Amino acid sequence: MTETLTITRLGARGDGIAEGPHGPVYVPFALPGEVVTADVEGERGRLLGVETPSPDRQAAECPLFGHCGGCAAQHMAPLPYSRWKRDIVLRALAHAGVEAEVSPLVDAHGAGRRRVTFHARQVEGKATVGFMAARSHALVRIESCPVLTPGLASAPQKARALAGLLLPRGKPLDIQVTDTSGGLDIDIRGLGKADDRLRAALVDAARALDLARLSLHGDILIERRPPLVTMGPAAVVPPPGSFLQATAAGEETLAALVMEACTGARHVADLFTGCGPFALRLARQAKVHAVENGAEALVALQRAVRNTQGLKPVTTEARDLFRRPLLPPELDRFDAVVLDPPRAGAEAQVRQIALSRVPLAVSVSCDPGTFARDARILVEAGMQPIRVVPVDQFRYTHHVEVVGVFARPTQQKKKGKGGRS
Known part of the structure; x- marks a missing residue:
């Protein structure tokens, strides 16, 4: 049925949301403040026309936008777009009951998806x-x-x-x-x-x-x-089809945030390390223990370490961290733990970090929902979120990366005085 709707807000996937007589109606490619006509079936609306366009609407750069499912937000101007993506993280944290300051969105599109x-x-x-x-x-x-x-x-x-x-x-x-x-x-x-x-x-x-x-x-x-x-100081040959950060700029941005958070740490655990985008950079300033379930990825990391000068020792361990997370006695020897799990998050591992005495945890996540769930575990264990940064390397999509830095109160007091010996 064709209806005229007034869009009031944006959803987490970029849909415009209108209040219909029976509840919210989600209309892709519509913006807050717009009056639109849509073919409505249940809670879904297919945009037919924009009667009153928003000043935040812009022309899409791809002629397939709206038909191809790859992009959701080419019609948004830069400022409302960045606010929308930051709000995704804010809403996820609020839903999990985590209070934290969230930085403005960092653009990490760079030259594009690689x-x-x-x-x-x-x-x-x-x-x-x-x-x-x-x-x-x-x-x-x-x-x-x-x-x-x-x-x-x-x-x-x-x-x-x-x-x-x-x-x-x-x-x-x-x-x-x-x-x-x-x-x-x-x-x-x-x-x-x-x-x-x-x-x-x-x-x-x-x-x-x-x-x-x-x-x-x-x-x-x-x-x-x-x-x-290229991963920091090293050149890596990843296994076929293996995971890489979507953009080179995204990897550089995430790694810079991780490196900054780990300043002063002498021994770092890099969990879900993949081919080592963080481990290879961290090894310029600290000893690193890199843990990953994929043996081929670890072989690629080890080869890169051997061929790169100026790195501190890097040890590797093949381990399924979902089934066999590092336990507190293993974690307690590190000054910092970095984790970059898949979209499902790292609940089992985070629960062990919460039980440990490791002073600093840096969580890199591609899913704000599971990031917030895991953050709540750390916060309930007494760790404090000292920095949360949303990073945008999936331009025009609803996906957003998050880097969260969590420290125990005693570690915050020591900030700037180096890690444990």
Whole structure:
């Protein structure tokens, strides 16, 4: 049913919210203060037109905005956009009952997203590569994307060329492309086993497309050049398809906040370390114990440590921190603990930190909700949130990174006097 609505506020996913006769109505791409017409079904509204536009509305930079599901907020001017993202963190903390000062949003988009996952499907008999439409399983064909790095400009075309070889087998694919100093690093998922003939065809395609590396389900088919990624003082070759911060600027920003928080610490535990974006930087000023469940990521970290001069000792441990978190006797030997868990957060590990005597915890999170849940555990244990910083490396989306620094009261008094010996 078509209705005329007045938008009063923004939701956590960027939807405009209007008060309907039966409760809130969520209208994507609408802004507070706007009078809009929408096709309403239940609590969802599909924007049909803007009768009274907000002064905070701006033109989207991508012609696919509103159709492609990748971006939610290209229509927001910079100031209301940054307020909206900071408010996401504020609301999450309030919901968890955590009182903390939240800094203004830090823009960490930089040159753009350096990794992207394309979906590949057969559409009308042709290989189509793109992103999913908003709230839909329909595939939107992508030729270019304004939020990607210039190094990924050719990524849709190269992903489509690879998909053309594989989609006749009838399986939808995910094609992850990473921009590295050696060129494009591509890992293909969803195909299953490939026979020798198909693997040879993929290797030939990698050469023709001038890829740095091509992998299938993490199995390297060919590495023509090392797909190097700079992490502070080191050059790292991440495992195929492994996690990286979305933007290089985002990694630098998060690492700078972590480094600043750990100033004076002599021995640091870096939990959920991945390939070591924090560990490799922290090792310039402290001994580091890096813990990660993925053995391949730790191998990449160890190789980078061996090839980098000027670092203090870095030890590594392969360990599932969800099932076997570090316990208080293990934690108590550190001056600081840094943790950067997946979206689910690190509740089991945080509970052990709360029981320990470690004086400083630095939490890096890609989910404000689980960040706030874990923060509450630390606060209830007597640690105080001395800094919470939202970081924006997922421009135009509802995703926001958070860095929180938590200290025991005795540590706050000692701030500036170095860590424990």
